Amino acid sequence: xxxxxxxxxxxxxxxxxxxxxxxxxxxxxxxxxxxxxxxxxxxxxxxxxxxxxxxxxxxxxxxxxxxxxxxxxxxxxxxxxxxxxxxxxxxxxxxxxxxxxxxxxxxxxxxxxxxxxxxxxxxxxxxxxxxxxxxxxxxxxxxxxxxxxxxxxxxxxxxxxxxxxxxxxxxxxxxxxxxxxxxxxxxxxxxxxxxxxxxxxxxxxxxxxxxxxxxxxxxxxxxxxxxxxxxxxxxxxxxxxxxx
Numbered sequence: 001x002x003x004x005x006x007x008x009x010x011x012x013x014x015x016x017x018x019x020x021x022x023x024x025x026x027x028x029x030x031x032x033x034x035x036x037x038x039x040x041x042x043x044x045x046x047x048x049x050x051x052x053x054x055x056x057x058x059x060x061x062x063x064x065x066x067x068x069x070x071x072x073x074x075x076x077x078x079x080x081x082x083x084x085x086x087x088x089x090x091x092x093x094x095x096x097x098x099x100x101x102x103x104x105x106x107x108x109x110x111x112x113x114x115x116x117x118x119x120x121x122x123x124x125x126x127x128x129x130x131x132x133x134x135x136x137x138x139x140x141x142x143x144x145x146x147x148x149x150x151x152x153x154x155x156x157x158x159x160x161x162x163x164x165x166x167x168x169x170x171x172x173x174x175x176x177x178x179x180x181x182x183x184x185x186x187x188x189x190x191x192x193x194x195x196x197x198x199x200x201x202x203x204x205x206x207x208x209x210x211x212x213x214x215x216x217x218x219x220x221x222x223x224x225x226x227x228x229x230x231x232x233x234x235x236x237x238x239x240x241x242x243x244x
Contacts, residue, residue: 024074025074027077028073028074028077032073032077033211033218034073034105035070035073035074035077036218037218038069038070038073039070040222042066042069042070045062045066045116046062046066048120048124049062049120052119052120052123052124053123054119054123058119061115061119062115062116062119065108065111065112065115065116066112068108068111068112069105069108069109069111069112071108072104072105072107072108072109073105075101075104076101076102076104076105079097079098079101080098080101083097083098121193124193125193149231149235150174150177150178150181150227150228150231150232151174151178153177153227153231154172154174154177154178154224154227155174157171157172157227170216170220171219171220171223172220172221172223172224172227173207173210173215173216173220173221173223173224173225174224175206175207175209175210175224176203176206176207176210176216176220176221176222176224176225176228177224177225177227177228177231178228179202179203179206179207179225179228180200180203180207180224180225180226180228180229180232181228181229181231181232182199182203182228182232183196183199183200183202183203183228184228184229184232184233185232185236186199187199187200188232188233188236203225207221207222207224207225208221
């Protein structure tokens, strides 16, 4: 580029600079899959926090942890784009730069998991104790009904959308729906937050494997997960209401 044609950023106003920053945030959300996951997880955590009566200090810690993950992911994206701008060929130093940036995201994510565990464990246990004790009295056959309904609904939705096959691909992801319905059933039938957490971690790994295998898109797995959770909750609520 000719030196005289370089854009002059020294006199850029506050509003254009602010717009550039917003564009950077929107870019990472649109084109970075991991950022979508971070935002989705953050939204769910914030929704849950509304029911836990967190103190001001706890909310500051929570917002700080969420912001740290988002900022680390944005720096990781910026590092990747900068390296790709310099060279598209493999170079050990380029790999190190990208690996270090990705490591920063991992450290921030692990920190957020630890913070979430410390903040939420006791509160979730107290809040859900009475409800879980009632739900766990339901017969186990409700879980079987839940699984069957999830499979039926997945096939029906795939038929309506004309995507994929009943067993592979398409909207929504049947594997994600089944995994999250089982995780929700475990949550509603037990009184241990640890068991529930492990169940949902396994469900997330199932959904992630469908994305990594390029069998489903992010939104197809998200729709499947949401379908599975909703059906499980409705079936258990129906079972309790009618004394199943």
